[in-house]
Amino acid sequence: MVPRTDALTREVVDLIAAVVARYHEEYEAAAAKHALTGAQAKVLALLAREPMPMRRIAQLLKCEPSNVTGIVDRLEARGLVERGPDPDDRRVKLAAATPAGLETADRLSESLDFAREPLAGLSAEERGVLRDLLQRMLGPGAAAPR
Amino acid sequence: MVPRTDALTREVVDLIAAVVARYHEEYEAAAAKHALTGAQAKVLALLAREPMPMRRIAQLLKCEPSNVTGIVDRLEARGLVERGPDPDDRRVKLAAATPAGLETADRLSESLDFAREPLAGLSAEERGVLRDLLQRMLGPGAAAPR
DNA sequence: CGCGTTGCTTGACAACATGAAATATCGAGG
DNA sequence: CCTCGATATTTCATGTTGTCAAGCAACGCG
Numbered sequence: 001m002v003p004r005t006d007a008l009t010r011e012v013v014d015l016i017a018a019v020v021a022r023y024h025e026e027y028e029a030a031a032a033k034h035a036l037t038g039a040q041a042k043v044l045a046l047l048a049r050e051p052m053p054m055r056r057i058a059q060l061l062k063c064e065p066s067n068v069t070g071i072v073d074r075l076e077a078r079g080l081v082e083r084g085p086d087p088d089d090r091r092v093k094l095a096a097a098t099p100a101g102l103e104t105a106d107r108l109s110e111s112l113d114f115a116r117e118p119l120a121g122l123s124a125e126e127r128g129v130l131r132d133l134l135q136r137m138l139g140p141g142a143a144a145p146r
Numbered sequence: 147m148v149p150r151t152d153a154l155t156r157e158v159v160d161l162i163a164a165v166v167a168r169y170h171e172e173y174e175a176a177a178a179k180h181a182l183t184g185a186q187a188k189v190l191a192l193l194a195r196e197p198m199p200m201r202r203i204a205q206l207l208k209c210e211p212s213n214v215t216g217i218v219d220r221l222e223a224r225g226l227v228e229r230g231p232d233p234d235d236r237r238v239k240l241a242a243a244t245p246a247g248l249e250t251a252d253r254l255s256e257s258l259d260f261a262r263e264p265l266a267g268l269s270a271e272e273r274g275v276l277r278d279l280l281q282r283m284l285g286p287g288a289a290a291p292r
Numbered sequence: 293c294g295c296g297t298t299g300c301t302t303g304a305c306a307a308c309a310t311g312a313a314a315t316a317t318c319g320a321g322g
Numbered sequence: 323c324c325t326c327g328a329t330a331t332t333t334c335a336t337g338t339t340g341t342c343a344a345g346c347a348a349c350g351c352g
Contacts, residue, residue: 008273009265015280016169022284023166025208037307055330062171067309069332074307091317091330119155121282127154130283133276134161136267138168183338201299213340215301220338237299237348 030111034104039071041108044097047081048105051096080104176257180250187254189217190243193227194251197242226250 024038031041043057054072058065072095075081080101086092097105119127170184177187189203200218204211218241221227226247232238243251265273 006270008270008277012265012273012277012280015277015284016165018284019162019280020166020169023162039308053330054332063308064310065331066311066333070308086330089318089330093331113156113159119158119283121285122279124154126279126282127158129275130279131154131158131161133268133272133279134158134165136272137265137276138161138164139267185339199299200301209339210341211300212302212342216339235299235349239300 027112030108033111034108036104036108040075041112043068043071043095044075044080044101044105045109047095047097048102048109051084051094053086053092053094055092057095075101173258176254179257180254182250182254185217186221187258189214189241190221190226190247190251191255193241193243194248194255197230197240199232199238199240201238203241221247 027041028038031038034041036044039061042061046052046057046060054068055065057072058068061068072081072083076083079098081095082098083093083095086094122130173187174184177184180187182190185207188207192198192203192206200214201211203218204214207214218227218229222229225244227241228244229239229241232240268276
């Protein structure tokens with residue numbers, strides 16, 4: 001009987017699981033350094049790039065809008081984020097990072113570039129190969145969202 | 147000024163972030179199919195391989211033992227897991243999957259082999275290269291825990 | 293035996309997550 | 323203009339995950 005999944009594929013899947021675990025660990029640790037949770041760090045990073053409606057945050061986080069309300073509440077309570085009106089639609093609230101929020105986001109992004117250190121062990125050529133393989137693995141819709 | 151992180155590395159970091167996001171999505175979705183949360187699925191998968199003390203589950207999940215108590219409670223309430231005594235140490239409780247738990251874990255693992263499909267687009271040779279690169283990226287302590 | 297350590301649970305609490313219901317606004321059709 | 327369905331956000335209830343501190347039972351060493 002042919003195994004549904006061959007040994008090599010399984011090995012790669014396990015390695016990916018290890019990468020995922022490691023990524024999370026480092027992400028949470030980096031966020032914690034600034035007294036943020038992972039979810040808060042994600043939202044702050046988004047808003048540091050560009051203000052956006054609550055609804056859009058929920059879409060990017062793939063969660064319910066009612067959840068975003070709480071996360072932004074907590075960021076706002078700490079002065080890292082502000083809610084403002086959308087001039088074009090009074091239903092919408094635009095969340096935006098405050099100057100303090102931008103500053104925190106900056107310091108955060110320095111810590112949370114996971115794999116900068118791990119990747120250092122790879123030559124530029126190898127990083128290129130890795131990029132191509134990951135891109136093909138993720139398929140066509142893998143425009144990097146930075 | 148030399149950028150702290152070059153464009154290629156940043157690209158790879160973004161791709162890894164995308165892989166992590168995708169992995170999570172699919173993992174949660176697979177777990178939800180069996181009315182399990184991600185954490186419950188992880189614990190069940192561990193116990194399907196081998197019974198183990200609560201303490202060890204906490205170590206593998208990198209969380210507090212008191213947290214594991216709740217997760218195992220919920221799995222036990224659904225008859226997927228059982229707590230038994232450790233013959234060698236009466237402080238220890240060995241958690242083990244029940245037959246129903248094993249069955250659920252089996253069906254689960256079929257859904258949650260992330261990247262089996264994505265990896266299909268890669269040749270065996272390419273998967274080998276990917277494995278080597280990921281291994282080197284993760285460093286020496288990357289023994290696959292399956 | 294006595295005592296520090298270990299394994300697990302309990303309780304209080306915060307964050308995250310979902311779903312349903314309430315409110316306000318928008319936009320299209322009559 | 324007015325109604326009515328759709329959309330954006332919030333609030334509330336509820337459940338799961340996570341932490342930490344405290345408690346209890348059992349271990350094992352001196």
